[in-house]
C-alpha cells in the first residue's frame with residue numbers, strides 16, 4: 555500500500571490549513587476571469603474555481619473572495635469573460651494573481667475584446683463570455699453565476715491541439731492524455 559501524502563487527520567477537528575492542503579489534491583484548470591470597468595479599463599484575476607453549471611440554459615460560475623478588489627471593479631459592467639489558460643501561459647497565471655498589482659496586470663499582455671466587451675487573452679485555450687445572472691454569498695466567497703452569451707476555442711496553437719494549464723497541490727503544469 556502506498557504512503558498517504560497528507561497526515562491521516564480524519565476527525566472533524568481540522569483547521570483551515572488542513573482544509574486547503576486536502577482540497578489542493580483536487581486538480582483544476584487555470585482561468586483568468588476578465589471584465590471592463592465603466593470607462594473601459596480592463597481588469598482580471600486568476601481563478602481556479604471556474605465550473606460549468608447548466609447546459610440549458612447555458613450557465614457557468616466561479617467563486618471570488620467576498621472582499622475581492624478585482625471583482626468589485628468589474629461587477630458593475632454586468633458581464634465577464636473566462637479565459638482558459640494554456641500550458642504556455644504560466645506567466646499569466648501568476649501575473650493575474652498576487653504577484654502583480656491589479657493596475658499593471660494587463661501591461662505587456664495581448665488581448666482583444668469579446669462580444670460583451672471583456673478582454674479575451676490572445677492564445678488562451680478557450681474563452682467564455684457571460685452576462686452576470688446572479689451573485690450569491692457563500693461563506694467567505696461569492697458564487698458568480700453567468701449566463702453564457704458567446705464562446706469559442708479559436709486560437710491557433712501552431713497547428714497543434716491546445717494544451718491546458720493545470721493547478722495541483724500549489725504547483726502548475728501541463729496535461730498529457732493517456733487514453
Ligand SMILES: Cc1cc2nc3c(=O)[nH]c(=O)nc-3n(C[C@H](O)[C@H](O)[C@H](O)COP(=O)(O)O)c2cc1C
Pocket residue numbers: 584599600601602603604617618619621622623624625647648650651652656721
Ligand atoms: C491557480 C490559482 C487559482 C486561483 N483561484 C482563485 C479562486 O478561485 N478564487 C479566488 O478568489 N482567488 C483565486 N486565486 C487567487 C487570486 O488570483 C488572487 O488572490 C488575486 O490577486 C485576487 O485579486 P483581488 O485581490 O483583486 O481579488 C487563485 C490563484 C491561483 C494562482
